[in-house]
Amino acid sequence: MSAPHVLVLTGAHDPHADRVRGLLAGRGARTTVFDNRDHLTSAHFELAYTARGLTRRLLHTASGTLDLDGLTALWWRRPSPHAAHPGLTDPAVAAYTAGESEHLVTDLWEHLPCRQVPARESVLRRAAGKPSQLALAAELGFEIPETLIATRADALWDFANRHDGRIVTKPMGKPWVENLAAGHTVTRHCEIVPARDLAYAGALRFCPVIAQQYVPKRLELRVTVVGRRVFAAEIHSQESNRSAVDWRRYDFEATPYGVHRLPGEVAGRCLAMTERLGLAFGAFDLILTPDGRYVFLEVNPNGQWLWAEELTGLPISEAVCDLLLEGA
Structure with a gap:
């Protein structure tokens, strides 16, 4: 019986992939790393069909030829966008x-x-939709923040008034804006909306945002589901003014992290939601309120976990390795 062979789709400098590849190698599995941007430059595909159908699917790289039908698993990590061959100078052709x-x-x-x-790419795209996530979470019994998604200024003003101005906004999709001309990237976190910013709500007509009531926090939680295993890390984000609204404004020196004992019914909802979304992996963001309620914010179908593993000792990479080898 041949050794399991995992194809890892990711870009350069991916410590998550490096950690799991080391674990896979320790179990006798082979791994091949491929990045989408390498197609047409240092790697090439070959698909062949006869009148009766497909006969071969091959990936040719500098290190050799890979029979794609011989793979036991494909891990969709974080591949780069597709790129043209650098020899093409016409922008339209490229x-x-x-x-x-x-x-x-x-x-x-x-x-x-x-x-x-975590799933086929089409499933990942669908699973990342935040509006449908909120509806599904509520259906499964999660408490969710009262939420408004709109492109009308008066709708946002009414929403803010209902919540005495205690609202936050966050992006619909990717949390960053790349300014290629200036050569820098602006990151957009979850942010409290100051009263003065509501005067500019007319700008919603250019781009929708998610507005939610502000939920008081005792803790924030990153709950990582890998297959049927659930790993919960607690983030004491309220210990630092920097991380109080969004823990991703990291303040590692002032913010304690630890393993969290997640109630069985909450873990069950995370598992059920991951399954309903068609995922084998999901990174959930939850709030534990001062009065002990667990509130769902969102789930990232391909979220990062290495930071939680290193800060808490949760064996998430081992679980990912198990998942990639399952059934091989």
């Missing part, structure tokens, strides 16, 4: 070829018959 590469590779990954973690 954009077209990058798009053609994306069509090929996206469809190829979608139909590989091996286990895919």
